[in-house]
Amino acid sequence: MATQTAGTYAAVGVDVDANDRLIPRYRQSAARARRSEQLDNIGGFGGLFDISALSQYRQPVLASSTDGVGTKVIVASLASWEAKGQKGEAEDRFAGVGHDLVNHCVNDILAVGAEPLFFVDYLASNGVSEDQKSKIVDGVASACQENGMALIGGETADMPDLYMNGYFDLAGTIVGVLEKDRQITGQRIRPGDCVLGLPSSGLHTNGYSLAREVLELRGRDPNDEVYHTECAARLQERPWGSTGPSLADALLEPHKAYWKELGPHLAMIKGMAHITGGGVQGNIERILPSDVTVALEPSLWQELWEIPPIFDLIQERGKVSNQEMYRVFNMGIGMAFMASPRDAEELLDLLPSAARLGEVIPATGALGGTCRVSGIDA
């Protein structure tokens, strides 16, 4: 119990002045991620975006998605523990999760065919330094800028007692736009269509609780200093040899966004699945009509892409079944999309990193609307 009452907000871990000091730093980051449709908002109670200026859309429909980065935030905090005293490195770990957050959301609305317009972020933390907070928001702003999107607002909350000291959660919301009659639904997918994909950069933002368990990055007691030191040491290991990345590097590789690659070619795409929580089959099944089945052939993409070795490491160390791996992780696939055979040929020409993943076949019996991976699903 509290042994004395403090009587001021700062004494309980909410430093209003510190947060006020951060506002100009956030604004400086956000200034890089602007669009001409943004309007000044003097009081700052809400960000403003002039949708009437988007004259290229005849019937604009807004697409919105909200997400977090899962317990990848814990890995970032543990890795910053590792980098303590090595100025700069810790903060770069924090910038990465800003990219994760934005890129994840960009892909979510890309899956329905939407152009990203603006973003707002929510950062809740306890005992995270001003530099670290500033770096997280700077990562968010950089990723917004890379995707041609405005960062129009955000909330930073000090949450003593809810988060452990030095930890944070990060969530955000994207708003994008699409032409009403150009929504990508998956409902025109027919037998004979091709399934293509673009490679992921690593785990992206899903499966981290299982990854941390398997890689011994979970503690019984989060207040245990020894636990942090041990985890930090483990994250510095280089499981792929001295010239390979550290475990921290492999786990914290940011989520890739696919808007720039796929945005110009949406007219050729019949359906698109962002491979996130729920894994490969689970996400593809979200967009399939009930009269088709998708048959994936892993050798098709595994021979063409360099699959990040983190997947094999997790499977080996955790003795995780193939089935569970495909249900939890993206297995090297960032986005999957379906097109007619002719459009698929053109897309493969236009997108050097794209690969064929499999094909759409007529559904038989209970397999309607399902996705089967050769060698994985019985």
Add this chain to the structure above:
Amino acid sequence: MATQTAGTYAAVGVDVDANDRLIPRYRQSAARARRSEQLDNIGGFGGLFDISALSQYRQPVLASSTDGVGTKVIVASLASWEAKGQKGEAEDRFAGVGHDLVNHCVNDILAVGAEPLFFVDYLASNGVSEDQKSKIVDGVASACQENGMALIGGETADMPDLYMNGYFDLAGTIVGVLEKDRQITGQRIRPGDCVLGLPSSGLHTNGYSLAREVLELRGRDPNDEVYHTECAARLQERPWGSTGPSLADALLEPHKAYWKELGPHLAMIKGMAHITGGGVQGNIERILPSDVTVALEPSLWQELWEIPPIFDLIQERGKVSNQEMYRVFNMGIGMAFMASPRDAEELLDLLPSAARLGEVIPATGALGGTCRVSGIDA
């Protein structure tokens, strides 16, 4: 450290099946909070809202804000501990924070003059039951419905290790719309204008870390069962006598939304401040031009309104200074707004619960753009 590897996602606290079971319950809640502009989105990767159908706006500008409910979520979790075994009550505590979240966001964009359109929520938790999660989202949906808004999406994340067992964080994002030339900025506020206000229902969603400290609802060790039991008992106390509310009731009274009351009268309002983090003066100062000062006279609203007694209790128990109280809490004021003397008279007629808070005077010296409370600020 983990002593064995589990190899499945459910074993580490992420139950994909449990979350899948919740989807129909979330959908049922969200079905109450719909608008005609919503479009079906089959894959569910992003919520869709047909902005082109909003034909009443000549030049629509979107207003967006993101927020959480602060450490009020901790009070809700502690109060649900109190209510363990008393079926229903615990879940109602959780529905309340859903209202808090939405109503806070509604007021944020109302402050620039925006009509609420749609909402997305982010619920991150550890060891929170399916019923509790469902109740939180149901609270979000009810509040959306009450404000004429669609709940078009959300994310539920299991975050083992980041949150303590039984705890959660809740954030959300609102998108609303206003006519481009009707933005409420505060910049037309002139000396002689009146400052009016509408009453808050309690602490709303700010100052909970200080309130918990003062009311001995903070623990040194969050894993301590004794702490939970003690806090739960304290929340059942009735500091205002046996017929008054419990401490839990007083602390968990939901944030009020002011859109319904103020929405029809926005044309008469020159500036509006949502009294949240930063307190009374801090939020009013966000919208003041530099050549005016606002002078508030507490007796004006304290004589007219029944100020929730929670403020006095916190001040007494914590020996908190008047200055700090006004800097952290809303002190009974939910929204403050400025109007010309003639419009102010009309607004007071139209809004029975509104009160005069003070007046706008010419700025002298360093007091330009500031808000002074009589008897509080030197």
